Amino acid sequence: MKRPLTYALLIFGAILMITPFLWMVSTSLKTPGQVVAQPPTWLPSPVAWGNYVEFWKSPPVPGGFLRFTGNTLLVTLTCMVGEVFSATIVAYGFARYRFPGRDAWFMVLLATMMLPGAVTLVPTFIMFKELGWIDTYLPLTVGSFFGGGAFYIFLARQFFLTIPIELEEAARLDGCTDWQLFTKIFLPLSKPLLVTIAVFSFTAHWKDFMGPLIYLNSAEKFTLTLGLTWFKQSIIGQGATPYHLLMAATIVVVLPLILLFFVAQRAFTEGIAMSGLKE
Numbered sequence: 194m195k196r197p198l199t200y201a202l203l204i205f206g207a208i209l210m211i212t213p214f215l216w217m218v219s220t221s222l223k224t225p226g227q228v229v230a231q232p233p234t235w236l237p238s239p240v241a242w243g244n245y246v247e248f249w250k251s252p253p254v255p256g257g258f259l260r261f262t263g264n265t266l267l268v269t270l271t272c273m274v275g276e277v278f279s280a281t282i283v284a285y286g287f288a289r290y291r292f293p294g295r296d297a298w299f300m301v302l303l304a305t306m307m308l309p310g311a312v313t314l315v316p317t318f319i320m321f322k323e324l325g326w327i328d329t330y331l332p333l334t335v336g337s338f339f340g341g342g343a344f345y346i347f348l349a350r351q352f353f354l355t356i357p358i359e360l361e362e363a364a365r366l367d368g369c370t371d372w373q374l375f376t377k378i379f380l381p382l383s384k385p386l387l388v389t390i391a392v393f394s395f396t397a398h399w400k401d402f403m404g405p406l407i408y409l410n411s412a413e414k415f416t417l418t419l420g421l422t423w424f425k426q427s428i429i430g431q432g433a434t435p436y437h438l439l440m441a442a443t444i445v446v447v448l449p450l451i452l453l454f455f456v457a458q459r460a461f462t463e464g465i466a467m468s469g470l471k472e
């Protein structure tokens with residue numbers, strides 16, 4: 194009796210969660226008249242595939258949304274590589290090295306997760322302004338190569354603690370250096386962890402709005418989130434809101450995240466599950 198009830202609740206929850214997304218897809222394929230039609234319809238007829246072409250070329254920037262997509266990929270992939278690499282190195286030190294104050298420093302690291310971003314917003318902006326980095330991608334990417342974030346370090350440390358110490362000792366007896374141990378033993382065994390950090394990092398930077406809004410001024414350097422907001426404001430100012438174009442633009446922005454999760458779902462789930470097995 195419990196299992197059918199559990200499945201029923203899960204199916205009901207899944208329907209609730211996916212319904213807004215399906216309505217967004219439906220609206221993106223409608224004509225302006227179908228969007229405001231009463232009663233509303235789920236299946237557009239005819240299907241307006243041209244909505245995607247219209248919004249894609251609409252921004253008054255060379256390349257339109259294609260340029261925004263390229264900018265977003267540049268920032269996102271750079272940050273993802275930096276965070277995966279630096280977070281695993283720092284976590285390896287916390288997991289496998291013994292040094293004075295190690296546990297205390299790790300607690301300090303975790304405590305930084307409790308600081309709201311607004312607290313460091315002004316001093317960070319002043320620092321980047323003094324460096325002359327405003328209206329460049331440096332404020333959005335450089336920090337990823339210096340630690341990778343407390344949450345990613347925590348995940349990686351917990352994962353590394355699950356690797357048997359005997360494996361490390363055997364490798365050292367065979368003459369492995371610390372760098373070889375990290376690159377030849379730990380990283381190959383940590384593929385679920387690397388995928389997990391990569392998925393989290395890609396998602397965070399792909400949909401980041403506040404960072405680009407603060408540091409980017411030139412329209413040709415906008416990311417997709419800024420470009421989508423700019424597009425929304427520009428078309429709303431022209432009269433009636435074209436919801437069909439807004440929904441088409443939103444689908445394009447969200448779709449890579451959905452595809453990424455489905456592609457990396459198994460390794461992502463395994464990485465999350467194994468990161469808390471050992472203290």
